[in-house]
Amino acid sequence: MTAINRPTPASLQEYLRKHELPNRRQNPQYPSPEKIIRYGAIIGSVIQCHSSMGRAMEQARQHIINYEEIGGSAASGTVILADTLIHSKGRFARTWHAPIGGLWGCIILADTFMPRARTLLPLALGVACCEAVRDLGAKKACVRWVNDVLVSGQKIGGFLVESFRSPHYGEEYHLLGFGININNNCFPETLANLAVSLSHTLGTPVNLHDFTISFLAKMIWNIGILCYEEEQDLHRDFSWEDSGDSEGQKDHLLLEQWKNLSDTLGRRVLYGYDIQKKPQYEARVTGIRPDGAIVMRLDDGNQIIEHSGELQYL
Numbered sequence: 574m575t576a577i578n579r580p581t582p583a584s585l586q587e588y589l590r591k592h593e594l595p596n597r598r599q600n601p602q603y604p605s606p607e608k609i610i611r612y613g614a615i616i617g618s619v620i621q622c623h624s625s626m627g628r629a630m631e632q633a634r635q636h637i638i639n640y641e642e643i644g645g646s647a648a649s650g651t652v653i654l655a656d657t658l659i660h661s662k663g664r665f666a667r668t669w670h671a672p673i674g675g676l677w678g679c680i681i682l683a684d685t686f687m688p689r690a691r692t693l694l695p696l697a698l699g700v701a702c703c704e705a706v707r708d709l710g711a712k713k714a715c716v717r718w719v720n721d722v723l724v725s726g727q728k729i730g731g732f733l734v735e736s737f738r739s740p741h742y743g744e745e746y747h748l749l750g751f752g753i754n755i756n757n758n759c760f761p762e763t764l765a766n767l768a769v770s771l772s773h774t775l776g777t778p779v780n781l782h783d784f785t786i787s788f789l790a791k792m793i794w795n796i797g798i799l800c801y802e803e804e805q806d807l808h809r810d811f812s813w814e815d816s817g818d819s820e821g822q823k824d825h826l827l828l829e830q831w832k833n834l835s836d837t838l839g840r841r842v843l844y845g846y847d848i849q850k851k852p853q854y855e856a857r858v859t860g861i862r863p864d865g866a867i868v869m870r871l872d873d874g875n876q877i878i879e880h881s882g883e884l885q886y887l
């Protein structure tokens with residue numbers, strides 16, 4: 574069936590050449606923009622577009638399995654998109670509202686990352702979305718740890734990273750799921766005060782194709798940064814996980830950008846691994862570690878570090 578949102582690898586490469594690369598060259602913080610983009614260019618080398626599907630993550634798993642059944646391997650960087658998801662799920666199998674008008678999909682990445690970069694994959698999604706949203710004019714968009722993208726406290730984008738071991742060859746993959754409210758302005762009653770679309774925020778419809786290309790280009794950049802800095806670490810004969818202590822290490826470029834886009838640091842929050850069913854404690858966010866873990870201080874003065882979970886602002 575014909576899909577509404579039909580980006581192609583060629584249109585993505587054109588956007589990188591005309592827009593993303595020139596913009597990144599203007600920032601002296603980035604030492605080698607061309608090299609960074611080459612490292613991340615696997616993202617979107619294959620793009621599948623569907624009118625509808627059940628779950629993007631499940632489609633990705635089946636895509637990997639189908640290739641293995643004929644003796645092949647799924648291409649790392651494959652992007653799977655759908656105009657609408659019928660049985661979409663978020664964390665803890667929560668129902669995700671995914672009608673026509675939004676950006677719904679998954680990126681398949683082979684697990685070739687060192688531990689330091691692997692822990693930052695979830696942040697890459699939130700940063701890419703927030704950058705793309707701000708580029709269109711929603712300057713108040715912020716990232717809430719780990720990677721929710723909010724505007725005035727309402728959620729525009731949510732992301733989920735899952736690991737998958739293929740059944741035939743035992744290859745490890747990361748599945749990067751994304752759901753971004755673009756032109757879908759009607760939400761179920763339970764989400765009406767919690768979610769918002771980009772078009773509602775801007776007061777005008779958004780070109781979904783163009784936004785998709787922008788988001789994927791920024792994912793190329795962020796994954797490229799992870800790979801580029803891995804190379805730099807290896808050249809220095811330095812491995813973060815061997816140091817035994819993440820404190821005092823220089824920040825990753827991706828982590829620096831997350832800090833620039835996030836409003837989490839300094840906020841008083843409610844934390845829970847599954848915050849909807851079991852909120853655990855209140856605290857104030859005091860920092861984020863080089864591995865992406867959040868640092869919080871309890872009311873009794875004790876410090877606590879969490880590597881996964883959810884925050885609600887108080």
